[in-house]
Amino acid sequence: MKAYLDLLERCAMTWVQSFAALLLASSAGIDLSVSTVQAAAASGLAAVLALAKGFAAQKLVGDKSPSLVK
Numbered sequence: 531m532k533a534y535l536d537l538l539e540r541c542a543m544t545w546v547q548s549f550a551a552l553l554l555a556s557s558a559g560i561d562l563s564v565s566t567v568q569a570a571a572a573s574g575l576a577a578v579l580a581l582a583k584g585f586a587a588q589k590l591v592g593d594k595s596p597s598l599v600k
Contacts, residue, residue, distance in 0.1 A: 533594035537584040540596060544580040549573035 584596030
C-alpha cells in the first residue's frame, strides 16, 4: 500500500510542477499560446507518463518502490 501512495504522490507532484511551470513560463513572457485548460491537460499527460514509469520501475527493479534507483 505504501508503494501505491508513493506513486500517487509522485504523479500528483508531477502534475503540479508541470502545470506551475507552464503557467509561470506563460506569465514570464514566453509565448506558449497555451490556455489554462491546455496547460492542465499537458500536465495530466506528464502525470500519466510518471505513473507508467512508476509501474515499470516496480516491475524492472523488482522492488515495491516506483523508483528506478535501488
